[in-house]
Amino acid sequence: MKKPATTRVAIDETIAQRWSGRAYDASKSVTADQTIALLEAARWAPSCYGDQPWRFIVWDSNKDKAAWQKAFDTLVEFNQGWVKNAPLLFLIAADTKFNHNGKPNRWAAYDTGAAAENICLQATALGLMAHQMAGFDADKLRAAFEIPEQIEIIAMISVGHPADPDTLDAETRERETAARSRRELGELFFDGAWGKPVV
16 A cells, blocks of 8 residues: 655655555565665664664564564554564664763764664665554563663564555554645744744
């Protein structure tokens, strides 16, 4: 299912085609090379001082079902309903201190967001689908995987091959097939002064 972004002018095709679907094909795994491509895309994201504060855990249900299940169990019930068919789960986390001097890195989450978006764009380029999630129990996940307190837990991402929306329950299918929308450019982007619409 394709749901390209509607834009005022043409943008890069990969960006236009990226969207957060929920219908995954449970019969298709993500290959090792595809997984490495996702991680390489994240690795080459920009970061303050080139510090690369992102720290990801990758869970592949076809490699280690028990670990994947432990991560899956931290998701809220709604997300579990559709993530169950996604072969890959990622934890998106950030080291809150700079590697080079140990001082607090207030840009860590920003830089990690860039790395996470690179995963989503690379997934789209590979014909896969990625969905970022906030609906999970971060404390439970931290305890289950012994994640140090210095590491900020930010989000999770599911990745897999897209499937027909008819594989979803009625409520989730309605969300899946709804038209995409965004606020108008002038509500979000300002021209030289706060509140002055760029267009």
